Amino acid sequence: MAKEKGMRHSGKDTVFRDMFSKKKYLIQMYRALHPEDSTITKADLKIITLQSILLNGIYNDLGFMVRGNQLMILVEAQSTWSPNIVIRALIYLMSTYQDYFTEKAIQLYGSKKVDMPKPELYVIYTGNQGSHPNVLSLKDEFFPNTDCCIEAKVKIIYLRDGDDIISQYIGFCRIFNEQVALYGRSLKAAKETIKICRDKNLLKEYLSERAKEVEGIMLTLFDQEHIWNVERKSIRAEAFKEGIRQGISQGISQGISQGKLAMLIELVRDGSLSLPAAAKKANLDEAMFKAKMAASL
Known part of the structure; x- marks a missing residue:
């Protein structure tokens, strides 16, 4: 992202995009979201993450299709709570559908009802749940007690018991915050985050495979943030x-x-x-x- 557009991403959610762009980790996320689906394979997943959909460079963290055109899942990772999450999710959804209809050459002005994948919207929230809801509703948040013509719902995932990859990612984020608080936005913070997470078996395989890349991701963004x-x-x-x-x-x-x-x-x-x-x-x-x-x- 060009620095004149402002820094949206931190080391954490760029690591998020890097990790889940690999299907062996993406399938673990899907299984955490849909533990009832025991037959899913890597071949059933297709990544469709948006790269740039707005003038200010905003893009979603992760988008993927499941089993062809059956299901479309969009996921964003967030460390700061905002009710605007649901608006962003709706923008990502409509832009992803637009790309889908264009790719499939689907005509929306015809009389025949088109086929489209069912959407699921998620936010992985790395902060504390507090009084935040499990589901964020556009209508309830922005147009309560009105007859609103549009609705979108985002399921919010918080830290939970278990060692699925989503819980591990949230644990990684929290350790990252602790180390930045101790050492600032530095190589020391990056190295300590990786070491502690590997010792605690948090994203151990990913961090073992890509320790240098993860350090580079963090340091590049630290530098960009400092320059900006x-x-x-x-x-x-x-x-x-x-x-x-x-x-x-x-x-x-x-x-x-x-x-x-x-x-x-x-x-x-x-x-x-x-x-x-x-x-x-x-x-x-x-x-x-x-x-x-x-x-x-």
């Missing part, structure tokens, strides 16, 4: 300086206002501040703020 943070601070400082420079010729008040607006725009772009909150701080309506964002590109 440095650049973001530089952008903010330069925006403020530009506002002051403009203030020399246009009045200090206007210059500071421009600098403030530039900083607010950058905060929205990197996800640190919501658009409504930024517009309010800039004393602009949302439409005008969006226009100024577009003009600043």
Whole structure:
């Protein structure tokens, strides 16, 4: 992902994508989700993970088909709770269906009812469950007590008893967090995470096979995150300086206002501040703020 689009992924969920792109681990995930299916084989699974579906580079973590066109499973790994999870899942689902219909040359404007795979949406949540629900409903979360014309439901998977690969992945994430807290985003944190997980039999086979690759994944993302943070601070400082420079010729008040607006725009772009909150701080309506964002590109 280009750094100017912002950093969405951490070491954990990039490891997630790397591991489950391999069918010997993917089939373990499927069996954890569907323990009743004793006849599944690797040949029954086809990975269809989306690579880039939105302008800001958002893509889902994992998508796969089961037994041809019978079942389509989309999975996202998350360490931070947000009700917007269900919106993202719906976007991933519709984009995946669009790819499916295009690939199969299926005409949606014909009179014949089309065949389509049944969807299942999951989020593997690596934080504590607390009061979070087991199923996140679009209607219940955003349109309660209304006659909403659309619905989507995402099953949330939390840490549970057992040693299935999903539970192991959540355990890996928690150890990762502990080591980053101790050693920062460093090679030491990456090595300790791998060592401890292997000792505890968490993702042991995967980490034994790909220890160097996993270290590289973590360090690359640590570096990218550091570079982006440095650049973001530089952008903010330069925006403020530009506002002051403009203030020399246009009045200090206007210059500071421009600098403030530039900083607010950058905060929205990197996800640190919501658009409504930024517009309010800039004393602009949302439409005008969006226009100024577009003009600043």
